[in-house]
Amino acid sequence: MMIGNFTLCLQREALLGRGVIGDHLGQVAFFVMIAALFPLAVGPSPDLLRQLGPSVIWISALLSALPVFDRLFAEDDRQGWLEQVSLMQGGLTGYVGARLISWYLLSVLPLLGITPVLVLLYDLPLSSLKVLLPSLAIGTACLNLLGAISASLTLGARRATLLLALLLLPLSLPVLIFGVAITQSYLAGFSFAGQAKLLGAVFLFLLAVSPVATIAALRSVLEDK
Amino acid sequence: MTGLFDSLANPTRFRTVSAVIRPFCFWAAAIFFIFGLYLALLASPPDYQQGDAVRIMYVHVPAAWLGLSSYLGLGLCALFYVVWRHPLANIAARAIAPIGAGFTALTLITGSLWGYPIWGTWWVWDARLTSMLVLLFFFIGYIALETGFERPERGARMASILALVGVLNLPIVKFSVDWWNTLHQPASILRSGGMAIDVSMLWPLFTMFAGFQLFFIWVVLHRMHWMLSERRRVAGKARAKAM
Numbered sequence: 133m134m135i136g137n138f139t140l141c142l143q144r145e146a147l148l149g150r151g152v153i154g155d156h157l158g159q160v161a162f163f164v165m166i167a168a169l170f171p172l173a174v175g176p177s178p179d180l181l182r183q184l185g186p187s188v189i190w191i192s193a194l195l196s197a198l199p200v201f202d203r204l205f206a207e208d209d210r211q212g213w214l215e216q217v218s219l220m221q222g223g224l225t226g227y228v229g230a231r232l233i234s235w236y237l238l239s240v241l242p243l244l245g246i247t248p249v250l251v252l253l254y255d256l257p258l259s260s261l262k263v264l265l266p267s268l269a270i271g272t273a274c275l276n277l278l279g280a281i282s283a284s285l286t287l288g289a290r291r292a293t294l295l296l297a298l299l300l301l302p303l304s305l306p307v308l309i310f311g312v313a314i315t316q317s318y319l320a321g322f323s324f325a326g327q328a329k330l331l332g333a334v335f336l337f338l339l340a341v342s343p344v345a346t347i348a349a350l351r352s353v354l355e356d357k
Numbered sequence: 358m359t360g361l362f363d364s365l366a367n368p369t370r371f372r373t374v375s376a377v378i379r380p381f382c383f384w385a386a387a388i389f390f391i392f393g394l395y396l397a398l399l400a401s402p403p404d405y406q407q408g409d410a411v412r413i414m415y416v417h418v419p420a421a422w423l424g425l426s427s428y429l430g431l432g433l434c435a436l437f438y439v440v441w442r443h444p445l446a447n448i449a450a451r452a453i454a455p456i457g458a459g460f461t462a463l464t465l466i467t468g469s470l471w472g473y474p475i476w477g478t479w480w481v482w483d484a485r486l487t488s489m490l491v492l493l494f495f496f497i498g499y500i501a502l503e504t505g506f507e508r509p510e511r512g513a514r515m516a517s518i519l520a521l522v523g524v525l526n527l528p529i530v531k532f533s534v535d536w537w538n539t540l541h542q543p544a545s546i547l548r549s550g551g552m553a554i555d556v557s558m559l560w561p562l563f564t565m566f567a568g569f570q571l572f573f574i575w576v577v578l579h580r581m582h583w584m585l586s587e588r589r590r591v592a593g594k595a596r597a598k599a600m
Contacts, residue, residue: 281518281519281522285502285515285518285519286502286505288506288511289502289505289506289512289515290505290506290507291505292505295501298494298497298498299498299502299519301494302491302495302530303522303523303526303530305491305530305533305534306529306530306532306533309534309537310533313537330533330536334529337529341522341525341526345522348518349514349515352511352514352515352518353511356508356510
């Protein structure tokens, strides 16, 4: 049964998770650093920064994910775990599900935790957090689903990190557009329900497509062995 | 239909058939180009608003159509390769990708040359321009992934999966970009409620389109022929080495 495989993989992720927290804290530091570059580049005018704030936070979230995504499957491939798990009942499906859930929790929760600081740095109203945080939570889930496709496709490639970025960035445009629009509409005092529904629709679409593509790519990797 | 595909899928038979079709496509493309350029540059009227600048359209619009349909063709080839493991489908996809990227780039370049006299700027972040740029990124991603592995077969499989994801994702990107901003004039040929273009401009456009399409077929068949020869040469070398 797939469920048995899934819980087993989830347990494994929970055990191994402690070891890779450092990577994801580095990602959070990168997130803050990218956001801190913008005022230095565009100038410290509070009005301008308030206007740019939501976009900067989203772009930082997107860029900070890039340098770690290539590790999503690389370790498990190198250590032979991918092969092992593909022979189990349930196969790669349970593994990919468990891996994505643990990756999401490890990479997104610290990022959401630090976001209020960026909101203060960009002088956005604290009330915007109640829109920004949920939209970032869904948006980064979308990014992780796209990252899973990109990471599995570039597994074992030359310059895998660069390739991954080339694949991921164009695919993630809708997430960026709808995600930023939610907070901007809220700040402008408009209804953001439409944008939120579109972001939700993108998430559901990716939830259906991403595991299929990821598993197909991982199977291809294993065929080469 | 399947029978036709199956019989053409044999690389040797494909080479024979394509050797017959290629010269025909080449000369037909040349004739359509000469005739189309005459119609576009000399015989068609200048636009009442845009003057002679409108003649860029006769290159811009066919290039845009081909850029888009190349990506669709790439997706179709990828599907054939992923599902039926057809080596020829992969060769076709590899042959199409740089050509499609070239047409997409040509669309962007002619678009900005057209935009400068009409809009007064080389580039605006308008929805259709932006989606063409994203399409170019998709092509670049495919080519980079396809050539990014030590073993070409692995690159081929990974790039095919990417092309399929891309074909599914492209309408969403297109929609999101449209939603994000629309400044560009709406589509004037393929739209409900008839065409918004005069017949005197339509004929040169279709002639040029036929020329572009035939040229595209010729280049792709030529590249496929070249890739098949290359594959045969490498295989022959390996066999000679083994003996």
